Amino acid sequence: MRTAILASGRGSNLQALIKAYQSGSLPIQIVAVGSDSPGAGALMRAEEAGIPSRVFPSNQYLHRQAQEADILNWMGENEVELLLLAGYMRVLSPSFMREVSFPVLNIHPSLLPAFPGLHAQRQALEYGVKVSGCTVHFVDEGLDSGPIILQEAVPVLQEDTEESLSQRILAVEHRLYPEVVRLLALGQVKRSGRRVQILQQEELR
Ligand code: GRF
Numbered sequence: 001m002r003t004a005i006l007a008s009g010r011g012s013n014l015q016a017l018i019k020a021y022q023s024g025s026l027p028i029q030i031v032a033v034g035s036d037s038p039g040a041g042a043l044m045r046a047e048e049a050g051i052p053s054r055v056f057p058s059n060q061y062l063h064r065q066a067q068e069a070d071i072l073n074w075m076g077e078n079e080v081e082l083l084l085l086a087g088y089m090r091v092l093s094p095s096f097m098r099e100v101s102f103p104v105l106n107i108h109p110s111l112l113p114a115f116p117g118l119h120a121q122r123q124a125l126e127y128g129v130k131v132s133g134c135t136v137h138f139v140d141e142g143l144d145s146g147p148i149i150l151q152e153a154v155p156v157l158q159e160d161t162e163e164s165l166s167q168r169i170l171a172v173e174h175r176l177y178p179e180v181v182r183l184l185a186l187g188q189v190k191r192s193g194r195r196v197q198i199l200q201q202e203e204l205r
Contacts, residue, residue: 001027001029001081001082002028002029002079002080003028003030003031003084003181004030004033004084005034005042005083005085006036006083006084007033007040007085007086007088008035008037008040008090009042009089010041010042010087011041011042011045011046011087012087013087013174013177014042014086015045016174016178017030017084017178018030018051019178020181021178025178027182028082028185030051032051032074032080033052034055034071035053035055036090037057037058038057042087058090068095072096075100082102082103082181082184082185083100083105084106084177085104085105085106086177087107088106092104092139094141097141105139105149105177106136106146107134107177108136109121109132109166109173110123110133111132111133111134111151111153112135112148114127115127116144119162121165121166121169122162125160125161125162125165131154131155132154133169133172134151134152134169134173135148135150136148136149136151136176138191147194147195147196149180149184149196149198154169154172187199187204188200
């Protein structure tokens, strides 16, 4: 599967995906990395890995539609078959999602549907939950609202700060996201409405 990744920030999930891809454990090809932020660490990581990248600077577009049109063209030029959001901080519009005919995945640092949106780890601490975690889900037209593929729980400790909780969740994210991509590329992710089933190898035959 020809795969593009969009990232806005430091790009540690992007790095985890690149690492898994380069080790040969992901049956995909990461063909392009894009960002809305010229200073994103993710762009440097792509360059180090020799993956072509493109910037779509948010402040250079008057309208989101123009930015999204460029992203759609870029994906078309690269014959993309899978789009992974890895800390991409802009919400993709419903019209963008309608244009895309392949799966779009996202990773979020909470057990959705709890704590969607920004600062999920802070929201979890403020709410006082004892367990949080991370979720990989299909992107739909809403905010962190698409069908859930896999989740993993992370305990919230008494002494946790936003930073310490984020770090422990992040370590799990780096394992979970490549695992989901692997399952998807192997055809083991079956979606029916909001329910997503992970098929075992023997069920594929
Ligand atoms: C991660 O916590 C991810 O779950 C969220 O944004 C953060 C991105 O971190 N969507 P990084 O840029 O991958 O290091």
